[in-house]
Structure formats: C-alpha cells, structure tokens
Amino acid sequence: MPAARRALPLRLLDALLYSSVWLAAAAAAQTAATLRQWPGLGGAAGLHVVVLVFAATLLTYNLDAALPFKHRQPPGTSGRKAWQQQHRPAMLALAGAAALLDAYLLLTDGWLHFLPLLVPLTALAVGYSWPLLPWRGRWRAIREVPLLKVFLIAGVWTAVTGGLPALALHQPLAAVQGLLAQRFCLVTALAIVFDIRDYSRDQLAGLRTFPTRLGVSGAKAVALGFVAGAVALGLARGAAPLAVLLPAGLAAAVILAAQEARGDYFFALLTDGVLLVQAAAYFVL
Numbered sequence: 001m002p003a004a005r006r007a008l009p010l011r012l013l014d015a016l017l018y019s020s021v022w023l024a025a026a027a028a029a030q031t032a033a034t035l036r037q038w039p040g041l042g043g044a045a046g047l048h049v050v051v052l053v054f055a056a057t058l059l060t061y062n063l064d065a066a067l068p069f070k071h072r073q074p075p076g077t078s079g080r081k082a083w084q085q086q087h088r089p090a091m092l093a094l095a096g097a098a099a100l101l102d103a104y105l106l107l108t109d110g111w112l113h114f115l116p117l118l119v120p121l122t123a124l125a126v127g128y129s130w131p132l133l134p135w136r137g138r139w140r141a142i143r144e145v146p147l148l149k150v151f152l153i154a155g156v157w158t159a160v161t162g163g164l165p166a167l168a169l170h171q172p173l174a175a176v177q178g179l180l181a182q183r184f185c186l187v188t189a190l191a192i193v194f195d196i197r198d199y200s201r202d203q204l205a206g207l208r209t210f211p212t213r214l215g216v217s218g219a220k221a222v223a224l225g226f227v228a229g230a231v232a233l234g235l236a237r238g239a240a241p242l243a244v245l246l247p248a249g250l251a252a253a254v255i256l257a258a259q260e261a262r263g264d265y266f267f268a269l270l271t272d273g274v275l276l277v278q279a280a281a282y283f284v285l
Contacts, residue, residue, distance in 0.1 A: 017268040018083045019094060020061035026272055028054035029279035030161040030183065036282060037176055041169045045109070049168040052105045053160055059098040062091040064129045080264040114167055124156050146208035150191035158184045178237030182244075185230035186278060189251055192223040193271050196258045216259070223255045239282075247278035 016022050031053040035046045065084045084091060105111070111118065124142065128149070131139040143149040162180040166173050173180070195202065195209040196216055203212045210219035227248050234244035251274045257266075 013265075013269075014079070014083050015087075017265070017272075018065075018080050019087070019091060020058055020065070022268065023061060023272050023275075024054045024057035026275035026279065027057040027157070027161055029276055031165055033279040033282040034162050034165040034176060034179065035169070037165075037179065038169055038171055041171070045168045046165070048105055048109050049165050052102060052109075053164060055098040055101040055105075056160065059095050059102060060125045062095040062098070063126075066091045066095070067129055078264060080268060109168075117163075117167070121156060121159055124152060128152060128156075144207060147210065147213070149209065150188050150195060153191045154184045154187040157187045178233060179239075182230050182233040182237065182239075183278075185226045185233060186247065186251060187275070189223040189226035189230070189255060190271055190274060192219050192226075193255055193258045194267060195219060197260060197262070197267050199260045220255050220258065224252060227251050227255065243278075243281035246281055247274055250274050250277055 028050050031050050032046075035042045035050070066088050106118075127142045129141050129143060131141050142152055158180050162176055162183060163173060165171075166176055192210050195211050196219055198209070199211045199216060202209050210222050214222065230251075231244055231248045234248075235241065254266075254271050254274060258271075
C-alpha cells in the first residue's frame, strides 16, 4: 500500500522505524543503562553522552540507508526500502542535523582528547557499507569480509553504548567489562537475525554470512549460542536474574521465529525492540 494512503498511525510508525529513530532510542537507552553502573556520577555529562549516542546512531544508520546504490535498488516487496527511497532527502537532512548536534557535543564537552579512540570507531561505522577497504584488487565495504559484519556491528554498538559512558565519567572500562561482554553477545545474536532477513540478497551478492554458510537453521543455532553466552555472562556478573532472562527469552523467541519472508515490522520493531527491553529491564527490575 502506498505510504500516502496508509492510516496516520501506520505512517508515524513507519517514520519511527525506518528513519532509525527507534534504533537510536535503543542505543540511547542502553547508554543510560550503562550509566547506572555509577550512581550519582551521571549529571550533565551523562545526559550529554546519551544524546551524543542517540545522534550518532541516527547519523550512521540514515547515511547507510541513503547510500546511492541502495537508493537505486528496486524496493520489491519491502515497505522499509520503499519508505527510505521515498524519504531520502528527509533522511539526509536528519543525518545532517544529527551530525551538527554530535559536533557541538564533541567540541563543547571535551571529547577532542579522545579522538585516538573515536576515530577508529567512526571509521568502522562508516566503512561498514562504504567501500573503504582495499581487498582483492578493488575497494570493498567491511561488511563484505566473510562472517565479519555481525561482529563488527556488535563490537561498535558495545563500544559506543558501553565504552563512551565510561569515558564521559572518567571511569575504567574494567568496571563494565562484564556488561560489555554480555551486551556484545546479545547484539551479535540479533545481528544474525538481520542476516537471515537478507539471506537471498546476500547469497546473490556472494556475501559470506552465517545463513549463507550454515543455512538458516545453522545460523539460528549460532545465534542461540550467543544468547546463552549473554545469559551466562549476565548472571555471572551478578545482574538481576529477570533483567538477564527476560530480554534473553525475547531474543530467543525472535531468533526461532525469524524467517526471510517475515515482514518489515518483525525486524524493525520486534528485533530491535529487544535492545530497548534489555535496557529498560535494568531500570525497572
């Protein structure tokens, strides 16, 4: 159904999901959850890093979705792709506003002396889809390296939502290493779900992902293994059992239900929503 003919609530939901605002909210919430490791130390610095992560996530994912080659691809039956192609100027404007906000916070909050750490993170995030890596005679995106992209996504996500709060409050990373390892495992598991979504497209493009190498069932087994790792790490570090088991149970349900033919809402709303549930659990449990 054309976007113009959809009911207003569905149009708003599409904008929330496909502009990556939902995903950016998950990143911000997980950043706020990390800050709870140091009660009383957040203040303005904590609020600023939450906003910084929200804006950085919007910037990264909107630039990725607005890449010229993606804009030229036929959307097929994907409402997400159709929405993003139709609203490409708005996504670029949103990315520009996020970039300005990030630049302001980086300059005014004293982040410049962390540039040796921030530049590699930025390069990895940008290089995920942009062809910046010379490999086998041509320039390639990092996501084309066999089996790497889920670990890249999880690593950058964990470093941003877990490492940046520690830097902002001048706390050692060792203080949150258990949380970071737990989060890395859960995000890796969910990233494999998106590889299941892209199974046929990645197979045609020759990309080596867990589903294209092991099949969908094998990829699900790997993802469930990472969920089990997240549970073990969460319980081992003394987190509230329900705060560990609830998001892990939801993640496992999403993994088991994942199929390439699932609708856009399954992936954009439910799968990414597990990250919000994980963060919210630490505030209410």
